[in-house]
Amino acid sequence: MSALVAAISKELRLQWRSRAQWLAVFSFGASALLLFSFSVGPNYELLRGNAPGFLWLGLLLSSTLTLSETFHAEMEHRALEGLLLLPASPQALYYGKALSNFVQLTVLGAGLVPLMVVLFDAPLPRPFALLGVIALGAAGLSAPGTLYAAMTYQARSRQTLLPLLLFPLVVPVLIAAVKATSLLMLGDPMGQVRAWALLLVCFDAIHWSICGLLFGRVVED
Amino acid sequence: MTERTDPRLGANGAFGFLMFGGVLLLIGSYIGLFKAPAESFMGDVYRIMYVHVPTAWNALLAFTFAFFCALLFLLKGDFKWDSRHEAAVEVGIVLTGLLCTQGPLWAKPTWGVYWDWDPRLTTTAVMFFAFAGILALRRFVDDPVKRATWSAVATIIAYVDVPIVYFSVRWWNSLHQMQSSPETVSAPFLIPLRTNAFGVLFLMIGLIMLRTRIAALRLEHEMAPPLPERKSSPTPTLATEAAR
Numbered sequence: 444m445s446a447l448v449a450a451i452s453k454e455l456r457l458q459w460r461s462r463a464q465w466l467a468v469f470s471f472g473a474s475a476l477l478l479f480s481f482s483v484g485p486n487y488e489l490l491r492g493n494a495p496g497f498l499w500l501g502l503l504l505s506s507t508l509t510l511s512e513t514f515h516a517e518m519e520h521r522a523l524e525g526l527l528l529l530p531a532s533p534q535a536l537y538y539g540k541a542l543s544n545f546v547q548l549t550v551l552g553a554g555l556v557p558l559m560v561v562l563f564d565a566p567l568p569r570p571f572a573l574l575g576v577i578a579l580g581a582a583g584l585s586a587p588g589t590l591y592a593a594m595t596y597q598a599r600s601r602q603t604l605l606p607l608l609l610f611p612l613v614v615p616v617l618i619a620a621v622k623a624t625s626l627l628m629l630g631d632p633m634g635q636v637r638a639w640a641l642l643l644v645c646f647d648a649i650h651w652s653i654c655g656l657l658f659g660r661v662v663e664d
Numbered sequence: 665m666t667e668r669t670d671p672r673l674g675a676n677g678a679f680g681f682l683m684f685g686g687v688l689l690l691i692g693s694y695i696g697l698f699k700a701p702a703e704s705f706m707g708d709v710y711r712i713m714y715v716h717v718p719t720a721w722n723a724l725l726a727f728t729f730a731f732f733c734a735l736l737f738l739l740k741g742d743f744k745w746d747s748r749h750e751a752a753v754e755v756g757i758v759l760t761g762l763l764c765t766q767g768p769l770w771a772k773p774t775w776g777v778y779w780d781w782d783p784r785l786t787t788t789a790v791m792f793f794a795f796a797g798i799l800a801l802r803r804f805v806d807d808p809v810k811r812a813t814w815s816a817v818a819t820i821i822a823y824v825d826v827p828i829v830y831f832s833v834r835w836w837n838s839l840h841q842m843q844s845s846p847e848t849v850s851a852p853f854l855i856p857l858r859t860n861a862f863g864v865l866f867l868m869i870g871l872i873m874l875r876t877r878i879a880a881l882r883l884e885h886e887m888a889p890p891l892p893e894r895k896s897s898p899t900p901t902l903a904t905e906a907a908r
Contacts, residue, residue: 587821594814598804607800608818611793614786615828649824657817660738 446531450539457516458543464512465547472505472555480562487564494565495624499580499617502552507606509547510588513540514596527662537658541589541651548581549574569627572636576623579643583616584609586650593661619643678873685866692859700852709773713853716766717844718861719759722868724826726756727795729872731823734816743883744876746812750802751875753795753819755868760792775839783832784840791829794822808886 458465479497483489517523526536553574559565567573591608595601623639696714703710730752737745767785768778779785798818805811828835833842846854 590817590821594801594818597810598801598814599806600804604797604801604804608794608797611790611797612822612825614790618786650821653821653824657738657820660813661817 446535450535451542454539454543468505468508472501475501475504490563494559494563495621498559499621506584510592511605513592533659534655537655541585544585544589545582549578552577573627580620582647586654587612590654615646678870681866681870685863688863692856692863696856700856712770714856714860718864719763722864723759723763726752727826730819734819737816747876747879750879751872755871757795780839782839783836784838787829787832791825
């Protein structure tokens, strides 16, 4: 447990020291939202209806920038080998990295919401529930994303490979998150948000456990 | 690293399976096309079912086999499971590609569109791209040990989608029909369906065996590359030693 706390604090400290990267990723997400709006033109009805999808696509595309750099520090000067020699389980390292990615993606998603409101005139009747959905979706992206980042960072063409592996896998997250966000923003007369949030919880539970179990094999071989 | 994989592994009998599967597929397709009666609502269009359904069953079976091969590789570290894993994923992708081609051909005259975003079709497309990504991963990693381990891990994660594909028509409201059973299918339809199912199954087994052999041979070559030819004088024999 102390190893996990140490890993998380190390990751968060590293992220805080490289906050210029946060700004770059946020700028990328913001420009993606801006570009999406050009695809439907200045029609506020259409923009409002598509806003949840645009938000999640922006977050998904930005996540590849964040996730692909997850193991940058560890791969320099073979620091990963040094970390693995420490008397701590690889799971602590994985959960430290995955939680740090989760925090980064949640903050990024929350940061894109005001922009979405301004650009698409999207209503925001339940902001805290929306934050919960963003957190669940960010958890769904960061668990497999961190594991795949560990693999692809050591492979050729990692910038291509990470989205190629990650995008099909997180389609359920994207569908459920877009639907839940849409229901929260545009109205939920049938009370379906809970079911979509439950789907996100199930996806997160499966992937946070499987990926944690398999991470040791990825970095130790 | 465990002992080397026998390169002949899986080659014996592969052509037998392919031929037997091909013959069964021909017989089943003949019965399905010319002997089985037309369906009461769809007419003759439904006859694509005799290849579509067996392809779907066997695609899921190929990915299930790939999952177990991946699991066994991680547990035992034997590279024969990696070769089988690679073969099963590749054959599974070919079958899913065929599935995604046959489906729209059947959908257009019956549903009015080639593609519908219903749960079964969406999850099948996701499955196709998830496993295609694993094949791409294998191409981009040069180290055989890392390639085998990482692709096995990726297969185990991607396999989560396979049960979702199977149960999607039960869990959500779907335009795609639910799984049929002998109780819901008339006997004249059942015979060609089962014949073709076994035909595609044997074809799949034959292809996996052949592809396993190719993968095992490549792996052997990678792990023990041939020594460069030596230009020096030939090794002295007993006769030349004696002559001295």
